[in-house]
Amino acid sequence: MADPARIKPDDSASATTASTSEEAVKKEAAEDAQEGAASATDDAKESSSTSTPPKQENASLATEDEEEGSSAKKLKLEPEKKKEKRHKVDEDEIQKMQVLVSSFSEEQLNRYEMYRRSAFPKAAIKRLIQSITGSSVSQNVVIAMSGISKVFAGEIVEEALDVCEKWGETPPLQPKHMREAVRRLKSREQIPNTKFKNIIFH
Amino acid sequence: MAEVEDEGDYDEDLDDGGGLDASGHGKRKRLFSKELRCMMYGFGDDQNPYTESVDILEDLVIEFVTEMTHKAMSIGRQGRVQVEDIVFLIRKDPRKFARVKDLLTMNEELKRARKAFDEANYGS
Numbered sequence: 184m185a186d187p188a189r190i191k192p193d194d195s196a197s198a199t200t201a202s203t204s205e206e207a208v209k210k211e212a213a214e215d216a217q218e219g220a221a222s223a224t225d226d227a228k229e230s231s232s233t234s235t236p237p238k239q240e241n242a243s244l245a246t247e248d249e250e251e252g253s254s255a256k257k258l259k260l261e262p263e264k265k266k267e268k269r270h271k272v273d274e275d276e277i278q279k280m281q282v283l284v285s286s287f288s289e290e291q292l293n294r295y296e297m298y299r300r301s302a303f304p305k306a307a308i309k310r311l312i313q314s315i316t317g318s319s320v321s322q323n324v325v326i327a328m329s330g331i332s333k334v335f336a337g338e339i340v341e342e343a344l345d346v347c348e349k350w351g352e353t354p355p356l357q358p359k360h361m362r363e364a365v366r367r368l369k370s371r372e373q374i375p376n377t378k379f380k381n382i383i384f385h
Numbered sequence: 386m387a388e389v390e391d392e393g394d395y396d397e398d399l400d401d402g403g404g405l406d407a408s409g410h411g412k413r414k415r416l417f418s419k420e421l422r423c424m425m426y427g428f429g430d431d432q433n434p435y436t437e438s439v440d441i442l443e444d445l446v447i448e449f450v451t452e453m454t455h456k457a458m459s460i461g462r463q464g465r466v467q468v469e470d471i472v473f474l475i476r477k478d479p480r481k482f483a484r485v486k487d488l489l490t491m492n493e494e495l496k497r498a499r500k501a502f503d504e505a506n507y508g509s
Contacts (some may be wrong), residue, residue: 229457269468294429300427301420304420312466315451315454315455325473327488328450331481334484341429344428354431355426357438361441361445362441365445
């Protein structure tokens with residue numbers, strides 16, 4: 184699934200000032216990724232995708248040519264069609280996101296930027312995991328763990344906002360909303376718990 | 386507020402600091418305060434979330450990471466945490482699973498792009 188692209192003044196400006204070669208754009212994407220935040224890689228990917236939609240199509244056409252030139256032509260056409268379809272669906276989604284984000288108000292843009300850019304510091308997560316395992320962990324593990332922790336935090340905040348609205352109160356969220364959200368998620372088993380086992384029959 | 390006082394009393398009781406608990410790790414320093422505030426705003430909360438809510442969320446996230454790490458250590462290769470274990474543990478949750486797959490594929494792409502760029506630089 185490709186990342187929905189986002190039109191942001193500095194992102195597009197920095198993307199257009201980069202040279203037209205694909206490598207330069209990807210280098211920018213790589214530099215962005217080195218900031219270390221998981222969502223920064225989102226930004227990098229989408230800045231490269233916003234500035235190179237025509238290049239993406241060229242790349243896919245180029246790979247198509249390569250694949251057609253290979254000997255097993257008929258066998259290769261099937262996955263190639265699927266890749267094309269997936270590309271089209273991604274492009275559609277990217278366009279829809281662009282339209283949506285371009286119609287955001289100032290406050291919505293701020294919130295969206297925070298949503299994309301916020302991330303857990305990789306060093307702290309790595310330290311936390313290593314303090315539990317006692318041995319070192321690979322970088323991919325840290326990336327995966329930070330990513331799902333952010334999704335986890337998002338699930339809790341969303342549930343807490345539901346609770347807050349249901350109780351007829353307004354943000355900012357209070358601890359009672361958070362705790363009720365946790366209670367609900369626990370009953371849906373979305374919060375891992377290996378400490379207390381269920382006693383079915385007392 | 387009653388809830389704030391409850392939180393305070395509970396934290397003071399956990400003086401050993403070694404006990405893992407759902408709402409209060411004793412004297413542990415706050416690891417993610419700044420990032421969590423931005424995250425909560427991004428997910429829909431107010432621009433200035435309450436500190437107590439941020440604390441609760443931090444404790445929950447740390448507990449989540451701890452639980453996942455322990456589970457990952459017990460499956461696959463024992464005593465080590467590997468990406469495959471995390472992916473296996475998260476397989477039932479569609480959101481998290483999709484997110485992990487995306488992050489890992491993107492990381493691979495970026496690594497490949499960086500490598501290609503470095504080689505191009507080296508050649509010229």
